[in-house]
Amino acid sequence: MWDRIKSTSRIFTHPATIISAAYAITYLITATLLSGVLIGVSADPTASASLIFLPHGVRIIAAWLYGWRATIYILPGAYITHLARIHDDHSLSLSDLLGPAFGVLYASLCFSGLACLGHDLRFDASNRTNWRDILLVGALASIINSAGTNLVYGNGLEVTAAYFIGDILGMIAVMLVLMFSFRLHRKYCS
Amino acid sequence: MLPSKLAALRHLLHEMEQELGLDVLSPVQRDVLYAAHLLSENSDTFTTAQLRRHAMVLNVPKPTFFRVLKALLENGHIIQGTDATHGVYSLGPNATK
Numbered sequence: 549m550w551d552r553i554k555s556t557s558r559i560f561t562h563p564a565t566i567i568s569a570a571y572a573i574t575y576l577i578t579a580t581l582l583s584g585v586l587i588g589v590s591a592d593p594t595a596s597a598s599l600i601f602l603p604h605g606v607r608i609i610a611a612w613l614y615g616w617r618a619t620i621y622i623l624p625g626a627y628i629t630h631l632a633r634i635h636d637d638h639s640l641s642l643s644d645l646l647g648p649a650f651g652v653l654y655a656s657l658c659f660s661g662l663a664c665l666g667h668d669l670r671f672d673a674s675n676r677t678n679w680r681d682i683l684l685v686g687a688l689a690s691i692i693n694s695a696g697t698n699l700v701y702g703n704g705l706e707v708t709a710a711y712f713i714g715d716i717l718g719m720i721a722v723m724l725v726l727m728f729s730f731r732l733h734r735k736y737c738s
Numbered sequence: 739m740l741p742s743k744l745a746a747l748r749h750l751l752h753e754m755e756q757e758l759g760l761d762v763l764s765p766v767q768r769d770v771l772y773a774a775h776l777l778s779e780n781s782d783t784f785t786t787a788q789l790r791r792h793a794m795v796l797n798v799p800k801p802t803f804f805r806v807l808k809a810l811l812e813n814g815h816i817i818q819g820t821d822a823t824h825g826v827y828s829l830g831p832n833a834t835k
Binding site for chain 2: 609614671677678679682723730731734
C-alpha cells in the first residue's frame, strides 16, 4: 500500500507531470481568458496570437531547469491542450504536438549557444542565474520561434511581432505569478 | 521536481522581488532591523537577548519578534554569527537595502 502511494506521488512530482500540467494550464488560460479568441477556430494565425502568451514562460523555465529533456517532458502537455481543442478539429497534426516541443528546444538551444559564447546561464545548483538573463534567453528564443513560425506559415511582420510581444509579456506574467505565489507561501506557510 | 531545481527557481524569483523593490519590510521588521543597526554601531555582532531588550522592539510580542527575526535572516538582512547556538547575529548583505 505504502509503495503504491509512493509510486503514485512520484508520478505527480515527476518533471514531465509538472511541466506538462503547467503548459496545459497556462495554454488554456491564455486561450480562454487572455486572448479573447478560441484557439484553432480560425485558420488565420493572427486570430490565435495572444497579447500575453503564458506558455512561453513555462517553456523557458522548463528549458532552463531541464535543458533539452524539457522538450520531451512538455509533450504530454501539448497532447492535453490538443484534446481540449478537438471540438473543432479532431485530427492531431504533427505540428500540433511538436510545436510546443520546438518552442522548448529553441530555448534550450539558446542556453547552449550562449554557453558556447562563454555566457553559461544553464541550470547548475552551484551557479546562480539572474532573472534578467532568463528574460533575455526568453526574448532570443521568441525571436527564433517567431521567425520559424513566419517561415512555416508565411506570416507577415505584424503577426511575427504579435507573437514576440505575446511571448515576452507571457513570460513576464508567469514569472510575476510565480514570484507572488512564492511570496505568499513564505508569508503564510513558513 | 528536484528540490535543488525548485530552490533555484525560488532564489531566482526572490532576487527578482528584491531588485524590483517589492520585498518591502513591514513596520515591525523595520523596527527590528533599525535596532540591529543601532546595536551594530558598538559591536559587529549582537545577540537575540540584546535585540529583544532594545527599546525599539520592547513592545513587540515574543512570537512576532521571532517570526520577524526569521524573516530578516531569510532575506539576508541579518546573518547568523559563527556562534549560532548562542543566538549571535550580525548585519547581512541586504541590511542597507
